[in-house]
Amino acid sequence: MRGRVIEDNGAISAPPTESLLENLKLTFKRYETDEIFDAQIFWSIGDRSGETRTDEEGYFDITVDPDPLLLNEPWDHVRIELGEVRGYEAARKDIGAELPVRSVSDKAEYGVISDIDDTIVKTGAFNFVKHWRTVVANSAETRTAFPGVSHFYRALAKGEDGPETNPVFFVSSSPWNLFDLFDRFLVIHDIPRGPLFLKDFGLDATKWLTGGHDNHKTKMIERIFRAYPHLNFLLIGDSGQDDGRIYADVARDxxxxxxxxxxxxxxxxxxxDHITNGMEELKAMGIPVTLAPTLYEAAKVAQEGGYITEADVRDVQNRIFERERTETVD
Structure with missing residues (x-):
């Protein structure tokens, strides 16, 4: 589990807006954060509890062995309470939060690891100017999901234990500052919620502005693999960045x-070339690979592999056709 303690500047609690100016202001607030260093954190889940402290960027991490009794439901909650915070004694009274935690039952047959930008939501991440125009000027409500995403991901997630049997994880090089936008976007578009593995925003060689995209994604995927050694995974990404090559590296290792x-x-x-080579390497390993502008081909191959049904494929196809008809009329 990961959380962060920052000063409340109103960005996360702000109501949805379609105003360009208001979205610009909210984006600035999301990036201009005042992190709280060395804050005392008390946590509890079920009958277990403990404490930790935030690092220099305000983050805290909690690792707890799963309780078998808590694995019957796809989500549990960790209660977080803010303890001692130097310099904020008068402001910290009764501050806490409930953190949703994904539990994976033994009925899960596989997992899904998905990129976010240009995979489920249009952002133009491969085009710097277009990407930033989308990021700074749009809210979760005004961002556009690709057609068929909701139906395809929900089809992959359902299983013996219900609609969230198979876990979905989202790994992106977008910064943690956008967490609330992505989390709300998933809810708005009825995409299965899952843990978000985003990136720390910074100005040095290990942080967001200066690169490290490949290393971040690879590390997070490897972390998920280690956490669930009994599961195999479907990996979903886009051609705008290096997903094809990254996924080939992961498959090889x-x-x-x-x-x-x-x-x-x-x-x-x-x-x-390196993306093409990565995809060819995946095929050489015997791993089914699709490259297409929509999810229809992916849905067909997933159905052939027994991950979804023919009815699911038709649902995905229908959503794509509906979007195409709408865009043609517009």
Whole structure:
């Protein structure tokens, strides 16, 4: 579990707005954060409890062995209470939160690891100017989900234990500052919620502004693999960045753990050589791979692999057709 303690500047609790100016203000607030260092954190889940402290960026991490009794439901909650905070004695009274925690039952057959930008939501991440225009000027309500995403991901998630049997994880190089936007976006568009593995925002060589995209994604995927050694995974990404090559590296280092790879083509078939090579390497390993501008091909291959049904494929296809008809009329 990961959380963060920052001064409340009103960005997260702000009501949805379609105003460009208001969204610009909220984006500035999300990035201009005042982190609380060395804050005391008390946590409790079930009959277990403990304490920890925040690091220099205000983050805290909690690792707890799962309680078998808590694995019957897909989500549990950790209660967080703020303790001693130097310099904030008068402001810290009765401050706490409930953190949702994903539990994975023994009925899960596989997991899904998905990118976010240009995989489930249009952002133009491969185009810096277009990406930042989308990031700074849009709320969770005004961002656009790709057609069929909700139906495809919900089809993959359902299983013997219900609609969230198979866990979905989201790994992105977008910064933690956008967590509330992505979390709300998933709810608005009826996409299965899952843990978000985002990136720390900073100005040095290990942080967001200066790179490290590949290293971050690889590390987070490896972390998920280690946490669930009994599960194989479907990996979903896009052609705008290096997902094809990253997924090939992961598959090579974890033989037999990658079940399928699906890449959304957002570059109109124009791929960098290392991405093409990565996808060819995946195919050489015997891993089914799709590269297409919509999720229809991915849905068909997932159905062939027994992960979803023919009815699920039709649902995905219908949503894509509906969007295409709407855009044609517009």
């Amino acid at each position: 974890n033989p037999g753990r990658v079940a399928q790879v699906h890449i959304r083509d957002v570059t109109k078939g124009i791929l960098q």
